Amino acid sequence: MAALAMALSCFIFLQILLLIAPTNAQGLKVGFYDKTCPKAELIAKNSVLDAMKKDPKLGAPLLRMFFHDCFVRGCDGSVLLELKNKQDEKNAAPNLSLRGFETIDNVKAALEKECPGVVSCSDVLALVTRDAVAALYGQSWGVETGRRDGKVTNINEALSNLPTPGDNITSLITQFQAKGLDKNDLVVLSGGHTIGHGHCPLILNRLYNFTGKGDSDPNLDPNYAAALRKKCKPTDTTTALEMDPGSFKTFDESYFKLVSQRRGLFQSDAALLDNQETKSYVLKQIKSSGSTFLKDFGVSMVNMGRIGVLTGQAGEVRKNCRNVN
Ligand code: HEM
Structure with missing residues (x-):
C-alpha cells in the first residue's frame, strides 16, 4: 500500500514537472x-x-x-x-x-x-x-x-x-544587479553598441573638459579623441556618431575590439575594462580562438526580457500600444 502511494505521488510530481517545464518561473515561454x-x-x-x-x-x-x-x-x-x-x-x-x-x-x-x-x-x-x-x-x-x-x-x-553614459563600472554593476542581471549580462548587453549612433553632446566632456581643466578623458585613446574632436565641436548639439565606426550596421563582436583599444564612445563603454570579470570577457571576444558574443547576446537578451514582467491575469493586452485600454 505504502509502495503504491509512493509510486502515485512520484507520478503526480512528474506530471506537475512536465506541466511547468516549458514555462519559466515567471510564466513566460518560447x-x-x-x-x-x-x-x-x-x-x-x-x-x-x-x-x-x-x-x-x-x-x-x-x-x-x-x-x-x-x-x-x-x-x-x-x-x-x-x-x-x-x-x-x-x-x-x-x-x-x-x-x-x-x-x-x-x-x-x-x-x-x-x-x-x-x-x-x-x-x-x-x-x-x-x-x-x-x-x-x-x-x-x-x-x-x-x-x-x-x-x-x-x-x-x-x-x-536608466544608466547614463557617464556611469562608472561600480554604478553599472549595481544598476544591472538591481534588475536581476549579473556582470556577464552587463558586458554582453553593452555589446548592443556594436550598432547605431550616439550624439556629440554626450561625449563633449570626454573630449574637451574632463576634469574641468580643459583636458580629455585619459581612458579615451588620444588619437581617437582627436578624430572625435573634428566631428564634435564644443557647442555641437546634433551630430550623430557611429558607435562602431565602419561596422555600425553589422551586429558583430567588433565593439569589443574598440573597447579594448580604448575607443568605446562612452565612459560606460570604457568602464568595462575596470572590472576583472567584464574586462576578461572583452578580451576573450577579440581572441582569434573565436568570439562567443553572438550566442551570448541571445542568452542575455532572454535574461533582460524577464525583468519585472507581468504575466497571467496581471496588466492587460493593449489594443493600441500608445494607450491603455
Ligand atoms: C550599460 C549601460 C548603457 C548605457 C549607459 C547606454 C547609453 C547609451 C547612449 C547614451 C546612447 C546614445 C543615445 C543617443 O545619443 O541618441 C546609446 C545608444 C544605443 N544603445 Fe545603449 N546604453 C547602455 C546599454 C545598452 C544596452 C543594454 C543595449 C541593448 C542591449 C543598448 C543598445 C543601444 C543601441 C542599439 C544604441 C544605438 C541607438 C541608435 O542608433 O539610435 N545600450 N546607449
Missing part, C-alpha cells in the same frame, strides 16, 4: 502564441523586415527601445505609452532620441487584424528586437513571450532607472 495566434512571430518578423528595407538604420533604435522598456517598470511596454501631460517615459531626456514607435504600431496593427486582443505590445517589442538584430547579421534566439502590458508610465521613473 512559443506562447503557438496556439492562440500561430502566425504572430511570422507577422512581426515580416513587418519589421519591411520597415528595415525602407530604413536600414532602424534596428539600433528598436534594440535600445527594448532595453529602455525593460529597465523601467520591467518589460511591460510602458515606454510606448503616451500621456496628455507628457509626463511619460517617452518624454524623459534619454528617451527623446528613441525612434521606431511607428514600426511597433504597424506590427501591432497587423497582429490585431490577425488575432485581436491576443499579442501584447511588450511581446511585440521583444520579438521585433530579435528580428532586427538577426537582420543585421546577428544570431537569432528563441524569444520568450507571454508578457502582458502595464498601465502606468512615469517620466521620473525613466530618469532614475
Whole structure:
C-alpha cells in the first residue's frame, strides 16, 4: 500500500514537472502564441523586415527601445505609452532620441487584424528586437513571450532607472544587479553598441573638459579623441556618431575590439575594462580562438526580457500600444 502511494505521488510530481517545464518561473515561454495566434512571430518578423528595407538604420533604435522598456517598470511596454501631460517615459531626456514607435504600431496593427486582443505590445517589442538584430547579421534566439502590458508610465521613473553614459563600472554593476542581471549580462548587453549612433553632446566632456581643466578623458585613446574632436565641436548639439565606426550596421563582436583599444564612445563603454570579470570577457571576444558574443547576446537578451514582467491575469493586452485600454 505504502509502495503504491509512493509510486502515485512520484507520478503526480512528474506530471506537475512536465506541466511547468516549458514555462519559466515567471510564466513566460518560447512559443506562447503557438496556439492562440500561430502566425504572430511570422507577422512581426515580416513587418519589421519591411520597415528595415525602407530604413536600414532602424534596428539600433528598436534594440535600445527594448532595453529602455525593460529597465523601467520591467518589460511591460510602458515606454510606448503616451500621456496628455507628457509626463511619460517617452518624454524623459534619454528617451527623446528613441525612434521606431511607428514600426511597433504597424506590427501591432497587423497582429490585431490577425488575432485581436491576443499579442501584447511588450511581446511585440521583444520579438521585433530579435528580428532586427538577426537582420543585421546577428544570431537569432528563441524569444520568450507571454508578457502582458502595464498601465502606468512615469517620466521620473525613466530618469532614475536608466544608466547614463557617464556611469562608472561600480554604478553599472549595481544598476544591472538591481534588475536581476549579473556582470556577464552587463558586458554582453553593452555589446548592443556594436550598432547605431550616439550624439556629440554626450561625449563633449570626454573630449574637451574632463576634469574641468580643459583636458580629455585619459581612458579615451588620444588619437581617437582627436578624430572625435573634428566631428564634435564644443557647442555641437546634433551630430550623430557611429558607435562602431565602419561596422555600425553589422551586429558583430567588433565593439569589443574598440573597447579594448580604448575607443568605446562612452565612459560606460570604457568602464568595462575596470572590472576583472567584464574586462576578461572583452578580451576573450577579440581572441582569434573565436568570439562567443553572438550566442551570448541571445542568452542575455532572454535574461533582460524577464525583468519585472507581468504575466497571467496581471496588466492587460493593449489594443493600441500608445494607450491603455
Ligand atoms: C550599460 C549601460 C548603457 C548605457 C549607459 C547606454 C547609453 C547609451 C547612449 C547614451 C546612447 C546614445 C543615445 C543617443 O545619443 O541618441 C546609446 C545608444 C544605443 N544603445 Fe545603449 N546604453 C547602455 C546599454 C545598452 C544596452 C543594454 C543595449 C541593448 C542591449 C543598448 C543598445 C543601444 C543601441 C542599439 C544604441 C544605438 C541607438 C541608435 O542608433 O539610435 N545600450 N546607449
